[in-house]
Amino acid sequence: MSDVTPLDKVGEFGLIRRIQETVHLQQPSTILGIGDDAAILSPPAGQEVVISTDLLVEGVHFDLTFCPLKHLGYKAVAVNVSDVAAMNALPTQIVVALSVPSRFSVEAVEELYEGIRLACEAYNVDLVGGDTTGSRSGLTIGITALGLAETGKAVRRSGAGPNDLLCVTGDLGGAYLGLQVLEREKQAWQADPETQPELGKYPYVLQRQLRPEARMDVVHELRDLGVVPTSMIDISDGLASEVLHLCAASGTGARVFTENLPIANPTLEVAEEFNLDPIMCMLNGGEDYELLFTVPLSAHDKIKNHPDITIIGHMVDKNEGANLITKAGQPIPLRAQGFNHF
Numbered sequence: 001m002s003d004v005t006p007l008d009k010v011g012e013f014g015l016i017r018r019i020q021e022t023v024h025l026q027q028p029s030t031i032l033g034i035g036d037d038a039a040i041l042s043p044p045a046g047q048e049v050v051i052s053t054d055l056l057v058e059g060v061h062f063d064l065t066f067c068p069l070k071h072l073g074y075k076a077v078a079v080n081v082s083d084v085a086a087m088n089a090l091p092t093q094i095v096v097a098l099s100v101p102s103r104f105s106v107e108a109v110e111e112l113y114e115g116i117r118l119a120c121e122a123y124n125v126d127l128v129g130g131d132t133t134g135s136r137s138g139l140t141i142g143i144t145a146l147g148l149a150e151t152g153k154a155v156r157r158s159g160a161g162p163n164d165l166l167c168v169t170g171d172l173g174g175a176y177l178g179l180q181v182l183e184r185e186k187q188a189w190q191a192d193p194e195t196q197p198e199l200g201k202y203p204y205v206l207q208r209q210l211r212p213e214a215r216m217d218v219v220h221e222l223r224d225l226g227v228v229p230t231s232m233i234d235i236s237d238g239l240a241s242e243v244l245h246l247c248a249a250s251g252t253g254a255r256v257f258t259e260n261l262p263i264a265n266p267t268l269e270v271a272e273e274f275n276l277d278p279i280m281c282m283l284n285g286g287e288d289y290e291l292l293f294t295v296p297l298s299a300h301d302k303i304k305n306h307p308d309i310t311i312i313g314h315m316v317d318k319n320e321g322a323n324l325i326t327k328a329g330q331p332i333p334l335r336a337q338g339f340n341h342f
Helices: 007-020 069-085 106-123 174-191 203-210 216-225 239-250 265-273 278-284 297-303
Strands: 030-032 047-057 090-101 126-135 140-150 165-169 231-234 252-257 291-295 309-317 322-325 331-333
Touching: 007 106, 030 126, 047 069, 069 090, 069 106, 069 140, 069 216, 069 231, 090 106, 090 216, 106 126, 165 239, 165 252, 165 297, 174 203, 174 265, 174 278, 203 265, 216 297, 231 239, 239 252, 239 278, 239 291, 239 309, 239 322, 265 278, 291 297, 297 309
Parallel strands: 090 126, 252 322
Antiparallel strands: 047 140, 090 140, 165 291, 165 309, 231 291, 252 309, 322 331
């Protein structure tokens, strides 16, 4: 890269001013954004504030060998908005904390913030503050997202009951298989730096890994349909793990039917190429950031024809446990085998 500006040339406050110049506030609940010691927000009457924080750490959550900074910035916002969506709330503001190694240039940080800005625009949220500091190791991005829900209407993990339908948005396994493609091409490049990565055949799974979308569209559509989930969670660590979270919080069991699990054709093709079981990829891959939720049986007619919602099973009494039901009708206990930080 030519004409790059070292971070120490502009300093922390110079960097903040450059970032501030790109920020445009959209939310009526934002009274004061970047530039003071703290932001000032004013939630409307009858609304509760929901808050969620996620950390993305270089070498743990992302690899800059193959993760473009603009995509990383967008993804960092999307995964936080996804947590707000999982509470059936509408995102309103974010705060960004950044720990940046000295090897980064001002332009690199601006590229990261361009992705953050695009996500803020897409999800109608305001960037209202944060912090920047140096790092003696890798890049770390910490984002706190705030959202609003009508008082008493935020959806928790703990509201499901036996016979509730278990639903998922979109399709599963794509992000995991996108990561497999990227890791394979990285290994080929490390073995021979003259090798050009072969990524052209994999646009769908790469998009699922590098730039996932929070499913705010479905949150809005459920509201339009008059459907209020009884419990909800986003799929970050794999479907099996999230089903077990809902069961534990709600005091229920679950039956998940393999033949109902949604997978896109491009994802299925990559699973076959890597000789991986598609069911395993859907259950344990993670990072799809789809929504897993339950609704009462009475909502069946309202959602059964929704093009982006699949009924994958139903909740049962706790003593029945959480099981995957094969096409032959055999129950297999669900196990959480997704990513574990510790």
